[in-house]
Amino acid sequence: MPLSAVAADRLIDLGWSAFFSDQVAADEADLVPVRITSVHRARLSGMTAAGPVELTLPPHTVTGDYAVGDWVLADPEMWLLRRLLDRKTVLARRVGDGSIQLSGSNIDTLFIVTSCNADFNIARLERYLAFANQAGTQPVVVLTKADTAEDANTFRDAALKLQRDLTVLITDPRQHDAAEVLRPWCGSGQTVSLVGSSGVGKSTLVNTLSGPGLAPQLTGGIREQDAKGRHTTTARSLHPIANGGWVMDTPGIRTLHISEMAEGLDEVFSEISGLTCKFRDCTHEHEPGCAVRAAIADGSLDPERLARWRKLQEENAAASQSRENGSGRPGRRGR
């Protein structure tokens, strides 16, 4: 069943690309690509080129194995879920009990939102950057509440130093032009998500991006009752952006533990990870020919930045080591 030109365009709007179509085997031609738009305890909702569908799940399906943003193939007769396609990017992290939490997949850009006030925290931003890099998504720092700061540019200058070629934007999420400022990352077929502390303006930004007339439910996560009757935020969802693209609302991340994020960290701290010392296993403590200590000595590397890098390296090594015999890695780099 060849796709009509309209349906093909619609699929591209949804984020479908050669990366996914190349995975469809010849004998799967009658299956339909579905993008997962929300993941519930016992239910998966999705979007096809023709509109929204509720998937029928095969027995023993664990919905937690699926992420909002996933592409799956389904049998159109009953919308029976057949197979998950490989992810281009995946935001994954270890949570308290050691399990992997999937925060979303096939996200092109992660807006790391922080305010020009006491919320602005360099060490936390470096964690978020490692998280985005490890996922394979492009991080963009979005600074809000510039109107309440004496000089927002000092915040922007500090953020620009956190990663080579990092994009840092200043915008007021309450204003319509916030959508214009973020437009380059929100075109047709592009998927964005937001992270940041409570109160920095994420929901306001999602509402501004979604344009007028979209469900106010976007502010505040979707809450469900778990088995013990507690209310927990179990669902994330994908929403259309007014002029193209998709935005994923992700629940707040209270503490972002660094685990299995070596590549992501190297990218944040590329000015350190790119240095070559005389000894390959240099600890940068006392060895001769240490390029890291030389960079500190000549002033090209900030000792505080080095200290933060060390702390994250140690946290990552300790967490990754204790996981060595555990289940698969949470993050898989897509680029």
Ligand SMILES: Nc1nc2c(ncn2[C@@H]2O[C@H](COP(=O)(O)OP(=O)(O)OP(=O)(O)O)[C@@H](O)[C@H]2O)c(=O)[nH]1
């Ligand atoms: N003055 C000012 N207020 C802002 C700005 N951005 C957001 N706010 C306000 O800050 C408050 C919090 O914004 P939210 O969008 O609810 O923040 P959030 O990040 O979604 O918070 P959680 O839902 O708790 O995760 C709201 O009252 C916004 O109107 C800004 O640039 N300047």
Ligand SMILES: [Zn+2]
């Ligand atoms: Zn060294």
